[in-house]
Amino acid sequence: MKQFIDFLPLLVFFIVYKIDPRTVSLAGHEFEFGGIFSATMVLIVASVIVYGLLYLKQKSLEKSQLITLVAVLLFGSLTLAFHEEAYLKWKAPIVNWIFGVAFLASQFIGQKPLIRRMLDHAMSLPDAIWTRLNTSWAIFFILLGAANLYVAFTFETIWVDFKVFGSLGLTFAFVIIQFLFLARYIKQEDTDKTT
Incomplete structure (x- = not known):
């Protein structure tokens, strides 16, 4: 919701x-x-x-x-x-880059990577997995920002469609990939505990 x-x-x-x-x-x-x-x-x-x-x-x-x-x-x-739409075209890339930098910087600043701060209450993973997960989110946001910028200034007729639905679709696909990665790891962790 x-x-x-x-x-x-x-x-x-x-x-x-x-x-x-x-x-x-x-x-x-x-x-x-x-x-x-x-x-x-x-x-x-x-x-x-x-x-x-x-x-x-x-x-x-x-x-x-x-x-x-x-x-x-x-x-x-x-x-x-x-009265210039170029300013608005920069919003999505910059916001995505801020999120990407925040995820990346959190690996060096503070006690835990950002993704761990967000999900620590829901799952327990080894430090190496948290770092890998956090890095993947940082890379995703940086690439998503670049994709938004490229589409906004190259394919001007569809940039709003991409901003609304393309970014959402890519994020949804990325979350599914993350879930599959974590589900595989958690399944392995549960098997290890029962043996």
């Missing part, structure tokens, strides 16, 4: 982006609705509402949520202020 809530502003962005731009009258004012700039405005508003409600409910935001919100506010505001 949490992942859907985090995905909601991006989904609303996608829907508004896909609407053919048109002028809408509201309370005696005319607004352009549809296309990149109104979708960016909707993304900002939806993000503030979603993360604001989460903050009120949880009394805090996770670091990943805070990074995402700040990136939406920064890159979305630059996109609207300069």
